[in-house]
Amino acid sequence: MRIIGEKINGTRKTVAQAIAARDAAFIQNLARRQWEAGAHWLDLNAGAHPERESDDLRWLVEVVQAIGPVRLSLDSANAEALAAALPLASVPPLINSISGEPARLEGILPLVARFGCPAIALALDGSQVPATLEARMVVVRRMVAAARAAGVPDEDLYVDPLVMTVGTNTEAGRLFLDGLRAVRAEFPAVHLTAGLSNVSFGLPARALLNRTFLTLAMGAGLDSAILDPLDGELRAALLATELLLGQDRHCLNYTRAYRAGKLGAPKVDGAFAPLARP
């Protein structure tokens, strides 16, 4: 699994304050802890104030890269902000995200191609998430075709079939899992990703639902996700699932985490066994 560490997100109040105050130490602490926990990319979202998103995103890229050789994920639907930040990245960052919306496909895909970035592709075509699997696949096919035409290889695409909450539609989880399998069957080289926590919106005991859904989604082929790598129970579920799916050679990651006393431990920031970074 490739984890996109979700914590540097300007829609969180403390992060928005740190960005506004240019509090580099706060941001770098979040970055360092997620990176040490095994995040494959560190998501950077500066979208709280659209009028200064370009400046804020550039600042985030610079302060986070200052901690060491990390990989970044630029979380923006704003082509101008992405174009401003991309030249500062020392390795091509993950672009989070393109979608089937013309503004994002035509505005952002050229940047993805020009800078040689991997990119998340949302099965989304407008403001509404398509209700059926087939409608989502229509969007996925269009995005893959557009990416190929722009010279972006399938293996740089991280398709997100989009999960909605089971709180209002109990079929939403299965629809997403079927979506993972359908994308995998039709496009064997693309990666599959998700923002899993939507599945539990409006329901109690969300952490339980989110980590259980992570396991189900990995069983259906998910190989990437945006999540909190500092959540100990989530990480334990992830390590257990990798072992059970034959993705942990000689059980090394799992047994190392156990010996460190961290499997299934309650959530304690800073006390954890790192995930393996593929």
Place this chain on the structure above:
Amino acid sequence: MRIIGEKINGTRKTVAQAIAARDAAFIQNLARRQWEAGAHWLDLNAGAHPERESDDLRWLVEVVQAIGPVRLSLDSANAEALAAALPLASVPPLINSISGEPARLEGILPLVARFGCPAIALALDGSQVPATLEARMVVVRRMVAAARAAGVPDEDLYVDPLVMTVGTNTEAGRLFLDGLRAVRAEFPAVHLTAGLSNVSFGLPARALLNRTFLTLAMGAGLDSAILDPLDGELRAALLATELLLGQDRHCLNYTRAYRAGKLGAPKVDGAFAPLARP
């Protein structure tokens, strides 16, 4: 999910002692707690002393049925013990189990047919578990054909593709999950079951692996399992998985368990939200 409550098992020391001492209160307490927790069947295993298995199994059937209208699972490979106990059961019990071994297929299947019982069918042909999926499917096909010939309908069969520990073969989990999907594809009407805890044999933090594997297996079609219905974390994972797979209409079981304060609670015998009994 149909749960087979596993706790009345003569290979457990306290249960063996209770059987030997004819301690009905001890056995009935185990039975009542599992039934109230939502077990669909209560497994009865009197195999610790083969020379008196028939008497012990008959005694177990009588004392457990005395608590009320419960469903039983007779856990024996001994046709004589089964033949002795079956006439005492007030509703046809689950037979645990037949296999591809001639002695069990020819010795036990006629009892299954005569008493109209559901039965677990293990993908096992001798003392060794077949190493490949195809070899297991050969056994499954032979068992289904023999059951049909004996008049046992597919929907009374609970096929167990057999899970081995990932501790010695990291492909064992995936092999089992592929087995579930293969049986489901070829025999849509049969049920799928498992003794999941084998998957973690020899590994640390087994409870984490077992409940994670339950989720993966349910995602692959498992609709029954033998497990401990008094394990709170296992039950929480099961309820979350049912909700996420669209098997919990209006989220009722999940939210009821939450309101009872029992989701994700540490294992406390006797303090739990019951599973829904289908």
